[in-house]
Amino acid sequence: MSAHAMPAKPGKRKLTLRRAVDDGFTYLALTVVSLIFLLPCLWLILASLSKSGSLYEIHGFFPAEYSLKTFVDLFTDDVNGLYPYRQWFINTLYVASMSCVFGTVLVILTGYVMSRFRFKGRNAIKNLTLVLGMFPGFMGMTAIYIIMAQLGLLNRLEALIFLYAGTAPMGYLVQKGYFDTIPATIHEAARIDGATNLQIFTKITLPLSKPMIVYTALTQFAWPWSDCLLPKLLLKNRDQWTVAVGLFSMPETHFSRFAAGSVFIAVPIVILYFCLVKHIVNGLTAGAVKG
Numbered sequence: 283m284s285a286h287a288m289p290a291k292p293g294k295r296k297l298t299l300r301r302a303v304d305d306g307f308t309y310l311a312l313t314v315v316s317l318i319f320l321l322p323c324l325w326l327i328l329a330s331l332s333k334s335g336s337l338y339e340i341h342g343f344f345p346a347e348y349s350l351k352t353f354v355d356l357f358t359d360d361v362n363g364l365y366p367y368r369q370w371f372i373n374t375l376y377v378a379s380m381s382c383v384f385g386t387v388l389v390i391l392t393g394y395v396m397s398r399f400r401f402k403g404r405n406a407i408k409n410l411t412l413v414l415g416m417f418p419g420f421m422g423m424t425a426i427y428i429i430m431a432q433l434g435l436l437n438r439l440e441a442l443i444f445l446y447a448g449t450a451p452m453g454y455l456v457q458k459g460y461f462d463t464i465p466a467t468i469h470e471a472a473r474i475d476g477a478t479n480l481q482i483f484t485k486i487t488l489p490l491s492k493p494m495i496v497y498t499a500l501t502q503f504a505w506p507w508s509d510c511l512l513p514k515l516l517l518k519n520r521d522q523w524t525v526a527v528g529l530f531s532m533p534e535t536h537f538s539r540f541a542a543g544s545v546f547i548a549v550p551i552v553i554l555y556f557c558l559v560k561h562i563v564n565g566l567t568a569g570a571v572k573g
Contacts, residue, residue: 329538330541332349371547385502442506500555507550
């Protein structure tokens with residue numbers, strides 16, 4: 283027994299060493315990639331603390347002088363109405379929150395219907411959404427502008443909510459994949475007990491879909507929160523802008539204000555991500571199945 287067991291030890295040590303080397307290279311690569319992405323963020327945070335405020339007076343990686351005055355001025359000084367960050371933040375919060383609520387409801391309902399119901403044209407709808415998803419969104423900007431103008435919705439925040447929520451069901455495939463993982467026997471047992479489709483959805487499916495609901499809500503919130511293209515197209519008055527459009531309009535002489543606004547607008551998303559990361563990963567991995 284011992285003679286047969288002896289040759290296994292060198293092989294086991296060799297396998298352990300090989301695994302350690304692989305792990306070392308993996309962690310090294312992850313560290314390098316993390317630093318590449320972290321350094322611009324760190325530089326932006328340091329620039330937001332620059333006392334001078336101008337991009338041209340920031341030499342090297344670190345500012346010459348530090349100050350928190352930029353963050354205070356962000357909400358107290360709108361530079362004669364040119365940069366009303368507080369109003370932009372309220373506009374962004376309103377659009378993102380309403381779009382999150384309506385968009386989450388619509389995309390969850392769409393994913394559930396496409397997963398659990400069989401009807402004529404179902405495959406055609408699925409194929410059509412896949413094809414439309416291959417085209418970049420900016421291709422329809424001219425048509426969107428004309429339609430919004432004819433509906434009298436230009437320069438109104440409700441137009442953005444309508445567009446964000448209305449286009450949300452186009453990305454229903456992840457939600458559909460999650461609902462596909464819920465055993466059909468649960469729904470069949472509920473139907474035998476006399477439950478309606480609405481009762482099955484609200485009392486059985488939704489309680490089992492918490493990770494997917496959290497993932498969907500966060501993605502529906504994050505898109506309007508950081509989008510610049512649609513607000514720039516549809517909003518003309520400065521006091522109607524969102525934060526992304528307002529920051530984009532700032533010149534280099536107000537770079538510290540731009541950096542401070544960028545850091546502040548990123549804080550809610552970062553907090554939400556770290557609080558909900560477990561549900562996000564569970565929802566995304568469970569929904570990534572073949573539909």
